[in-house]
Amino acid sequence: MSKESLFQYTCAAVFAAGVIFGLYRVDVLASGEPGLSALSVATASGTLFLLGFVLLMGPLCRMFAIFDRVLKFRKELGIMTFVTSLTHVYLVMFPLARSGPWGLFRSRPFSAYPGLEALIVLFVLLIFSWNWSMKLLGTKLWWELQYWGARLAFVLIGVHMVVLKYKTIVSWAMPGNLPEAGSHIPPLIVWEAQFLLLVLVIRLSELFGVKIARIITQVSTALVLVVLLWTTFAG
Numbered sequence: 049m050s051k052e053s054l055f056q057y058t059c060a061a062v063f064a065a066g067v068i069f070g071l072y073r074v075d076v077l078a079s080g081e082p083g084l085s086a087l088s089v090a091t092a093s094g095t096l097f098l099l100g101f102v103l104l105m106g107p108l109c110r111m112f113a114i115f116d117r118v119l120k121f122r123k124e125l126g127i128m129t130f131v132t133s134l135t136h137v138y139l140v141m142f143p144l145a146r147s148g149p150w151g152l153f154r155s156r157p158f159s160a161y162p163g164l165e166a167l168i169v170l171f172v173l174l175i176f177s178w179n180w181s182m183k184l185l186g187t188k189l190w191w192e193l194q195y196w197g198a199r200l201a202f203v204l205i206g207v208h209m210v211v212l213k214y215k216t217i218v219s220w221a222m223p224g225n226l227p228e229a230g231s232h233i234p235p236l237i238v239w240e241a242q243f244l245l246l247v248l249v250i251r252l253s254e255l256f257g258v259k260i261a262r263i264i265t266q267v268s269t270a271l272v273l274v275v276l277l278w279t280t281f282a283g
């Protein structure tokens with residue numbers, strides 16, 4: 049492994065660890081319960097945020113020159129999402145499983161199977177992330193595999209979390225539904241649902257050309273931040 053490659057992996061690993069640590073702290077503040085369950089939520093939502101960021105890197109670079117510098121970390125960050133998702137799946141299927149490893153597959157199949165499929169897609173992308181695979185497939189096919197694979201994994205994760213947690217998301221979207229006493233920090237799922245929408249809006253905004261996409265991206269990002277601050281500090 050070259051020095052440059054080692055540097056990129058180290059930066060991606062440190063960044064991913066920082067994201068997971070931050071999300072863990074937020075989840076503990078919101079739920080008041082530190083431990084493996086909070087770690088599972090932090091690694092789950094960390095995967096969503098990291099993969100979403102990987103998917104946004106292309107559009108963000110085309111819109112804002114400042115993001116050019118982070119583009120070279122895209123592959124390494126993508127690989128980190130396999131590590132974080134595997135941690136989440138291990139925690140929910142073993143230490144945290146109340147009805148055995150396959151309990152959720154029986155009780156919530158429409159959520160559990162898309163989750164497992166997302167993990168399999170991320171694993172395939174990991175296997176095909178090394179240089180030998182680019183030589184084997186050719187550059188064009190390799191890029192298409194990575195391009196569509198990352199999108200497919202993101203959609204499957206979205207289905208998994210929305211099917212599992214739509215009640216919490218809907219109850220937060222209803223006016224007048226304030227958080228439980230003592231906690232005004234929205235649960236991470238509310239942040240995740242808004243991030244999912246944001247990724248969709250930013251990707252679709254490119255259909256209108258760079259200038260309009262830039263405005264849509266700035267306005268929608270500001271809107272999400274305002275909503276989060278509002279739900280955190282109102283009440």
Ligand code: HEM
Nearest residue numbers: 089092093095133140152160163164166167205209236237
């Ligand atoms: C790539 C694989 C996966 C990813 C990225 C992923 C992601 C997520 C996300 C974003 C959430 C919502 C977290 C929150 O409450 O804020 C979640 C929750 C959950 N997932 Fe997954 N998931 C994956 C696979 C799986 C699999 C295979 C299972 C097991 C059958 C599973 C079981 C659960 C459970 C039980 C929860 C609820 C956790 C809780 O509320 O404490 N996940 N997952």
